[in-house]
Amino acid sequence: MSSISDYHLLPTNWSTEPGPLVGYLSRKALPIKRNDAQPLTREDVQFDLLCHIFDDRLKVFTPQAPSEDSKVHFCDLYVNALYTSHKCSKVLKDKMAETPAFAVELAKISLLTNVGRINTTMAVFPEMKTALRTYHPVPSLQKTDGNAQDAPRIKNCLKAALLPSELKNMPPSTPEEILQKSRARQLPSTSIVNLIFVLANHAAPLASTHFDPPVNFLDLFLPINIASADRARAFLWLIFHYLEGPDQPNPYDDDYSRHNPGKVPWLHRLTEEEMAQENVDTPDEIEWGKAMAAQRNIFLQRLVHSTEKEKKVKAAVSASKLTEPTSGRSRPFRSQQEGTRDKPYIHYLPPDRAPQITHSVSEDNRVSYSSSRGPHRNMLQHAWQVVTSTDPLADSDEELQDEHVRLDYSRRVDVIARLRGRPPSPLPDLLPPASSTSSYPPSSSITDTREHRWRTVESWK
Numbered sequence: 001m002s003s004i005s006d007y008h009l010l011p012t013n014w015s016t017e018p019g020p021l022v023g024y025l026s027r028k029a030l031p032i033k034r035n036d037a038q039p040l041t042r043e044d045v046q047f048d049l050l051c052h053i054f055d056d057r058l059k060v061f062t063p064q065a066p067s068e069d070s071k072v073h074f075c076d077l078y079v080n081a082l083y084t085s086h087k088c089s090k091v092l093k094d095k096m097a098e099t100p101a102f103a104v105e106l107a108k109i110s111l112l113t114n115v116g117r118i119n120t121t122m123a124v125f126p127e128m129k130t131a132l133r134t135y136h137p138v139p140s141l142q143k144t145d146g147n148a149q150d151a152p153r154i155k156n157c158l159k160a161a162l163l164p165s166e167l168k169n170m171p172p173s174t175p176e177e178i179l180q181k182s183r184a185r186q187l188p189s190t191s192i193v194n195l196i197f198v199l200a201n202h203a204a205p206l207a208s209t210h211f212d213p214p215v216n217f218l219d220l221f222l223p224i225n226i227a228s229a230d231r232a233r234a235f236l237w238l239i240f241h242y243l244e245g246p247d248q249p250n251p252y253d254d255d256y257s258r259h260n261p262g263k264v265p266w267l268h269r270l271t272e273e274e275m276a277q278e279n280v281d282t283p284d285e286i287e288w289g290k291a292m293a294a295q296r297n298i299f300l301q302r303l304v305h306s307t308e309k310e311k312k313v314k315a316a317v318s319a320s321k322l323t324e325p326t327s328g329r330s331r332p333f334r335s336q337q338e339g340t341r342d343k344p345y346i347h348y349l350p351p352d353r354a355p356q357i358t359h360s361v362s363e364d365n366r367v368s369y370s371s372s373r374g375p376h377r378n379m380l381q382h383a384w385q386v387v388t389s390t391d392p393l394a395d396s397d398e399e400l401q402d403e404h405v406r407l408d409y410s411r412r413v414d415v416i417a418r419l420r421g422r423p424p425s426p427l428p429d430l431l432p433p434a435s436s437t438s439s440y441p442p443s444s445s446i447t448d449t450r451e452h453r454w455r456t457v458e459s460w461k
Contacts, residue, residue, distance in 0.1 A: 030115075030116050030117060030218055030222070031116060031117060031118065031119040032044050032045075032117060032118060032119075032122075032136075034134070034136055035134070036134040036135055036136075036296070037134075037135055037136070037137075037292075037293040037296040037297060037300075038136060038293065039136060039137045039138070039139060039289030039290075039292065039293060040136050040137070040138045041140075041279070041281050041289075042279035042280065042281050042285075043223050043279040043281075044223075045108075045109075045112060045117075045138060045140065045141060046221055046222070046223060046228065046279060047140045047141075047279050048228035048229075048278050048279050049220070049221065049228040049231050049232055050108045050111065050112075050141075051228075052228055052229050052231075052232030052233075053074060053111070053232045053235060053236065054074065054075045054078075054104055054107065054108060055075075056073055056074055056075070056232070056236060057073050058073055058236075058251055058252075059071040059072055059073050060073070060240060060244070060251050061073065061074060061077045061192075061239070061240070061243060061244065062187045062188045062243065062244065063076075063077065063080070063188075064077065064080065064081060064084075064163060064188050064191055064192065065080040065081070065083070065084050067080075074192075074236060074239065075104065075107070077192050078107050078110075078111065078192055078193075079096070079103050079104065079106075079107045081161045081191055081192050081193050082096075082103075082106065082107060082110055082157060082158075082161060082193075083096055083097075083103070084161065085157045085158070085160045085161040085162075086160050087156045087157045087159070087160035087161075088157050088160075092106075092149070099144055099145075101143070101144050102144040102145075105141045105142065105143065105144055106149070106154075108141055109124070109138065109141055110154050110157070110158060111196070112221065113151055113154045113155055113158060114158055114193060114196045114197065114200070115196060115200045115218060115221050116200055116218070117221050117222075118151050118154075119151060120133075120152045120155055121133050121134060121151070122134060122135075122136055122150065122151045123135050123136070123150035123151065124136060124137065124138055124142065124149070124150060133150060133151075133152075135296050137288070137289050137292035137293065137296075139281070139284075139285035139286070139288045139289045139292075140285055158193050158197075159193075161191055161192075161193040161194075162191050162193075162194060163188065163190065163191050166190065166191065166194070171190055171191065171194045172189070172190050172194070172198065174198065175198060175199070175202055175206060175242065178190050178195060178198065178242050178243075179242060179245075179246060182242060182243065182244060182245035182246070183245055183246070183247060185245070187243075187244065187245075188243055189242065189243055189245075190242075190243075192239070192243070195239065195242055195243060196239075199217050199238060199242070200217065200218060203216045203217040203218045209262060210238065210241075210262060210263060210264050211263070211264060211267075212263075212267075215267065217238065220234060220235050223275075223279070225269050225270045225271075225272075225275055226267045226268065226269060226270065227267075227268045227270055227274075227278075228278055228279070230265065230266070230267045230268050231267065233252050233254075233264075233265050234252075234264035234265055234267060236252050237250055237252035237253070237257065237264050237265055238264060240252060246262070252265060253265065254266060376404075376407065377404055377407075379408065379411060382404055382405075382407075382408050385404070
């Protein structure tokens with residue numbers, strides 16, 4: 001992919017001279033950082049590097065999905081890995097099959113996500129509402145009519161892109177495990193996606209093995225002063241080295257890598273003028289990026305306006321609920337400082353002891369009535385009367401009772417007594433002394449007092 005004449009022009013002691021500091025020393029500097037709605041340029045995504053990687057047509061990789069060919073090139077290897085992932089939706093698979101160009105664009109964005117250059121806080125469609133992510137149009141990688149997905153979905157798709165054997169067992173997690181399988185000719189040694197995850201996670205310890213300081217694997221995807229073609233060749237060299245085995249002839253070797261086993265091909269340094277000639281955005285891409293940024297700003301303004309409108313509507317509804325009068329079916333408000341009741345508390349008394357209570361007409365226009373006996377109702381008739389004439393939302397303490405209600409209570413207590421085997425009795429601490437011959441409670445104590453009304457009665461145990 002790149003000329004190796006630079007290697008012959010190097011001085012014999014080139015390897016001992018420190019190179020320029022081109023790499024980032026921290027993984028925190030790896031992800032692209034841009035404000036919301038700011039387009040990602042070709043320099044941000046290293047478009048030329050991606051083109052060199054996915055345009056390579058050397059069929060040297062063992063297919064990881066059913067294929068008619070014994071060997072495939074990297075583009076088919078990576079796209080098929082995404083397509084066969086069980087986290088890849090049917091809609092996305094159909095779009096990839098219908099539009100191969102979209103599949104390649106998705107693969108390029110996925111590769112940037114695979115190495116960590118695009119993190120999970122980015123999205124590529126302007127109608128995103130969540131505040132946890134930022135929208136960024138990618139003009140150079142969104143030329144087809146298709147939803148490129150947001151970074152979290154791409155990351156989930158990548159994590160599920162495993163070999164059938166890796167779905168049941170843990171995939172290799174270190175470079176040594178992958179090399180061990182490839183040396184044993186267990187091909188493919190791992191999935192292409194998992195291999196890139198492993199190389200990205202072990203970039204620091206592998207730097208001295210395959211690169212000259214201070215470059216490492218992650219630097220290949222950063223805007224540094226190394227030719228895009230050379231970085232793409234070094235990347236493909238590493239993929240072949242781990243997938244197919246270090247003891248196999250590497251088709252991406254050059255004179256430098258042949259004379260230095262384990263080292264990637266020579267990485268040619270660029271001047272500032274040469275770097276300026278790579279990853280140049282086209283006028284159409286610049287205009288499209290501005291248009292999408294404007295569309296995103298309009299969407300955000302409408303979203304903010306609708307959110308504020310909803311808040312005002314909710315505030316108005318809440319205020320109206322506080323100011324509107326309480327309906328007749330609502331529960332009456334009682335102050336905590338209310339010490340006495342305006343009406344006497346009606347409680348159950350056995351029929352043989354129940355005095356005749358007459359209620360007068362109250363200030364709230366309640367109809368007065370007396371407990372004069374009328375024709376008795378059976379339990380079914382009384383239940384129907386209660387359903388049709390009683391407010392279920394009103395407090396039972398304030399419902400006016402009559403003889404039928406007391407009779408119904410008496411029947412209920414009789415049923416409970418028969419089921420329980422004994423009549424309801426007061427708690428032991430309220431029982432009279434054993435020597436007392438008088439019945440409990442005495443008839444004189446049955447008064448309409450607060451103490452009697454709140455006397456605790458055992459129900460059933």
